[in-house]
Amino acid sequence: MSMFCYQCSEASKGTGCTISGVCGKSPGVAHLQDFLVWLLKGLSYWAVKARKLGLTDQEADLYVAEGLFTTITNVNFDPESLGAKIEKALKIIDRVKEAFLNAYREKEGIDFNEEVPEAASWNIPGGLEIWELKGAEVGVLSTKDEDIRSLRELLIYGLKGIAAYTDHAYILKHSDISILEFIEEGLAATLDDSLTAQDYISLVLKAGEFAVKAMALLDQANTSAYGHPEITEVYTGTYAGPAILVSGHDLLDLEEILKQTEGTGIRVYTHGEMLPAHAYPGLKKYKHLAGNYGSAWHNQQREFAAFNGAIVMTTNCMQKPLDSYKDRIFTTGLVGWPGVKHIPNRTDGQPKDFSPVIEKALSLKGLEEKPGKKIVIGFAHNQTLALAEKIIDAVKSGKLNRFVVMAGCDGRIKEREYYTELAKELPGDTAILTAGCAKYRYNMLDLGDIDGIPRIIDAGQCNDSYSLVVTALKLKEAFGLKDINDLPISYDIAWYEQKAVTVLLALLHLGVKGIRLGPVLPAFLSENVVKVLVENFDIKPISDVKQDLELILKGM
Helix, strand or coil: CCCCECCCCCCHHHCCECCCCCCCCCHHHHHHHHHHHHHHHHHHHHHHHHHHCCCCCHHHHHHHHHHHHHCCCCCECCHHHHHHHHHHHHHHHHHHHHHHHHHHHHHHCCCCCCCCCHHHHCCCCCCHHHHHHHHHHCCHHHCCCHHHHHHHHHHHHHHHHHHHHHHHHHHCCCCCHHHHHHHHHHHHHCCCCCCCHHHHHHHHHHHHHHHHHHHHHHHHHHHHHHCCCCCEEEECCECCECEEEEECCCHHHHHHHHHHHCCCCCEEEECHHHHHHHHCHHHHCCCCEEEECCCCHHHHHHHHHCCCCEEEECCCCCCCCCCCCHHHEEEECCCECCCCEEECCCCCCCCCCCHHHHHHHHHCCCECCECCCEEEECCCHHHHHHCHHHHHHHHHCCCCCEEEECCECCCCCHHHHHHHHHHHHCCCCEEEEECCHHHHHCCCCCCCEECCEECEEECCCHHHHHHHHHHHHHHHHHCCCCCHHHCCEEEEEECCCHHHHHHHHHHHHCCCCCCEEECCCCCCCCHHHHHHHHHHHCCEECCCHHHHHHHHHCCC
């Protein structure tokens, strides 16, 4: 069975992966993921209807978010793990459906007789083979109209990012049921063939509103648990001795590893999107949090092979493990790879048990000492606003003439060198605002500062794009401007997967226009949908460094 997936920026030939995923997923895994998303649409159909009768099922609502997160690029490649999630989804659908039908019968005095979408009524017995076959039928291409398909997928990918950020917040016991309800509303709408393109455009823009809410919720969760990020220097070298490398985004996993390794002689290093953890007071207090190793996710095969310690993948951004380190890499949470040891979820309020990771780290010879430079991080909104007066003075005096937001994701393809070259070419009176792993394209450059303000202002993880938004809104207020687009800020965003789509929708909701998007425009945007985005928001592709630099400096 051939597959079809075009949800990430590396879609094969710029149109879609049809033989196997560039990310490494097999057709079978792709079909299981498509089937799971389809079932989550069906579950959402019943959840939306049940809510109208006053019925709620919190486990079901959260499971929809967890299921969507599981299907984000580079999260779960394990058929058995996906099968378990499908099996649970089917059971929850039956439960929510039955609760609704009983309540409807009691209220109306008759049986419910509305035509039900197949995704909400599918009940053929089976296992992985049957689910793969059905997944091949109900994937992206099952929507025949190109523009409706494009808008449905844009909405779904935005919902996937919202689901990821919301799930992270829930793990830290911060919740907002309205976000989960909107995820279900959006998913259920993709089953409704009566909706028009304009209906879906409205839902996509509404997704931007909830993207802001989700990022704000996660920001509150992170800062409540670990304090507001502080300006911090992070060492990028290594020390001799046993080590654990923690990658992904989940701060609670990192904290539990730090607690469980105290006194063991193990040093803990961050990787990829875990770099911002060093700026949180509640995490940086651990003396054996040694530094940040390596760079962005796409270099992990080379970097993990050279890291003679245990490795933990906490969320997305996993690549196929090489044999040289497959016996010392672990997954946890929603992450999965066939044959890789998995650390089970928390139960009964107890922390995860990372003892297998610790035992593996202690059994290895460990790292050799290797010098590295220090990089400055920690410019989330609370810290940046503390510097607001200095920033405003620099702008008013002409020493700081423009901010360039170069946030988002990094990736493999050569065209992403554009962001490194642009950073090098930006004049000394400009500063880069960044969040996400896109920063690895330039965060080791020595770009200096402007009156003590670093020219690379790193707000944190991709979800910390929220901090960049808060900073922009506060600057707008400070300068007495009516429109966020009147600020001396240009947006040059790098995207890879669905969380970056969510950040883009958040910016559009806030009224930001003129965003450059690269290194390629999403394959899932049809020509007509691109036209809508260009006409309403002035979305534009990146071109070459020289041409874009000239326009950026002119505020164009």
